Amino acid sequence: MPLIENGRIGEDAWSFIPDGEPVPNDRPVIISYERWQSDRASFDGRNARLGVRLKSGTLAGAIAPDLDRFALVALEFPKFRDGRGFSTARELRERYGYTGEIRAVGHVIPDQYQFLVRTGFTSVEAPEGTNPTSWANALSEITVAFQPSLDETEPLSLLRRNLGLAG
C-alpha cells in the first residue's frame, strides 16, 4: 500500500507480519500489540528494527513502558470517523516523549492528513489507488491554525497563528 510521508508517496521499508506468521530477523517489521504481549521474550536480542501496531481501543498508556523497544508505532483507524488515534499519537509524543515514527494505518482520508501531522503522526499508509494529489494538497489548503500542535518547534501564541507552509 502507498506510504505517504511529507505529503508525497515514499518508500516503505517496513512490513506488517500478521500474527502466527514467522517474524524475519533481517529487516524492519511491524507486529501486533497482541503478539508483543504474548511473545515479547522472543524479541529479546533482536537487532533489526521493530514496530508495533495498536488497535484504536488500545491507548498510549498500554505501550508506554515498552516504547524504547520500538522504532515505529502504527495506530489503526478502523474507520476514519474513529478519532481516538489523534489523541493516542499526541499522548505518545507529549506524555511519553516518544520520538520514533508514528504511522496511521487503516481507513484514513486525505482530508485528515493535516490533523494527523499536527497531532504527531509522521506517515500514513494510504489505501491502494489513492489520489496522491489530494494528499499533497491536504497540507497546504489551510494555512491558519488556532491551537498549538506537535509540528511546531517554537512555542507560539496559544490561539491563532500562521502555519509554516509545509513542503
Added chain:
Amino acid sequence: MNHIAPGARAGIYHYDAIDRRFVGERVEQFRKQVDRRLAGELTEEEFKPIRLMNGLYLQLHAYMLRIAVPYGVMSAVQLRKLAEIGRTYDKGYGHFTTRQNLQYNWIKLEDTPAILNALADVDMHALQTSGNCVRNVTTDQFVGAAKDEVVDGRVYAEILRQWTTLHPEFTYLPRKFKIAISGAVSDRAAVRVHDVGLLARRNEAGEAGFTFYVGGGLGRSPFIGKLVREWVAEEDFVAYLEAILRVYNQYGRRDNIYKARIKILVHELGLEKFKAEVEEEFARLRGPKYRLDPAIVAEIRTHFAPPPFEELPETSEALARAKAENPAFANWVAVNVAEHKAPGYAIATISLKPPGGIPGDATCDQMDLIADLAERYSFGELRVSHVQNIVLAHVKQDDLFALWQQLDAAGLGTANAGLIGDIIACPGLDYCALANARSIPLAQALSARFADPVRQRTIGELGIKISGCINACGHHHVGAIGILGVDKKGTEFYQITVGGDPTLTTAIGDILGPALTEEETVDAIEAIVEVYLAHRTEGERFLDTLARVGHGPFKERIYAAD
C-alpha cells in the same frame, strides 16, 4: 474589504486578514471536497461528515444549511446579508436556532458554494455547526449589557471559538460537543444541560476563573451537568478544557451512537474516576504551551470594549411618559425589556414568537428591519438568544418607544419574553428526518390559544418547550411544561412533562401521564395553567406551585375524565 465596521458599534469580534484568509481557504477546500465527491474519490460515507462540518444537512425535503453565529452575536451588516441570502437562495425567511445560529431549510446543494462565498464577504461561515466536533459555543444573550454580569462571557466564548476551530485532535470526537458559558448571576445560557457548562466568576482578588460542569445534556438520556471543578484560573482555561476533551476522545463510547455523548462517559465511569482522569491530564498539560496568556485575553477583550454610551440619568422621563400614555407599550416594556448596566440604557428582546407564528422564524424583510433598528438604536449589533429571539442589547431608554412602534408595525412587537407564548420548538416532522411528530403546528396552536397579553402576564414566567422526537432539540426536558412528540402506530401523539428548569436550579421534567393527541394537548396545557392559577399563592411561579402541590391536581384534571 471590511464590511463589518459601520461607524460606532458594540462588541463584534473583528476579523483581520488572517481570519479572512482562513475562511476563504475553508470555502475553497469544501469546493474541492464537493468535486472529489462528484468524481467518486470520496465515498458518500466519507463525504457526509465533511459536509456536516460545513453546516450542510440533508433533511426530509431539502438540504438545510446552518450558519454559525458565534455566541449569537452579529452585526447589522451581517444580518442584512443573511436576509439577502434567504431571499436569493431560500424562500424569503430564515430560522433562528437554540444554538444561537441561523438555518435555511430550503437550500439547493449546488447553491452552497455561492452561499458560502456570500457569507465570507461578511466574515461569516457555516463551520462546525454540525458533525462530531465542538459546536458553536453559546452564551448569555445579555452578555456585555446585563446588570448582573460578573465576567464578560464573549471574551472567553471567542477564545473557545478560536481554540475549537479545526482542532486537529478533536474534530472526530465520539459525538457532538456543546459548550455554554455564563458570566452573570442569573444563568440565561442553560449551562448545566451542556456537555461542558461554564460559569465565569471572580475570586476575592477580582481575577476571572471558571466553574466547570461536565456531562449535562438532553436527548434520549437527559442528565444534569455535574460539578467537576469549582475553580479553574483564567490561565488554565484552555488546558483544562483540553484535558476534558482528551479524556472524552479516548474513553467516550464509539460502539453506540446513543451512548457516545460525554454525559454517558461521566455516568458510566463515575464522577470521581472521570475527575481523576481529567486532573491527571490537566496536571501534565498545565505548562507554558497551554497557558492562556493574559496578553491574549486583553487583546481579545479590546474587541468587546463597551460601545460609546452617552452619560444619561438612571431613568428616562420620556419612557415614563410613553408608558403612561400607551398601555400596550408599557406591557411590552414590562415583559421584554431588561435592566442594563449603563444608566439610561435598556436591553430589548424582540420576540420571534407572535401568536400563531413559527418560533424562531423571521422573514427577510423582518431581518432587514431588525438590522436597521440595530444600527439606529443599538450600535449596529444584535444577538440571537437560545430561546430563539433577537436581542438589541444597548438601547437608550429614551428610544424604546420609537423602537417598539417600528417593531409593532412589522409584527415584531409581541410582548411575551419568558412567558407562556415564548415557546421553544424544534423544526419537527415538517422538516426533520428524525422527527416522530410535528412541533410547529402545536407551537402555533398554543401561542394562538394564549395570545391575550394580559392573560400571559397573569400566568407569568412559564416556559413551554416542544421536541418532535426523543433527541430533544426543543429542550422539552427543561421546559416548565415540556412536550415530546411520539409516534403511535403512525399517529402523532404528545407526552407532557412538567417541572423542568434550564437555569442553575436545573431540573428535568417528569412525565405527567399518557400521551395525548395534538388537540387534547392544547386543552391539557390550558387545564394545567388553570390548575396552577387556582392553586398558586401570592408571588408563586408555576414551578413553585408545582413543587408545593405536586402532580396530583394536574393529573386529576387532565386524566380523571377518561
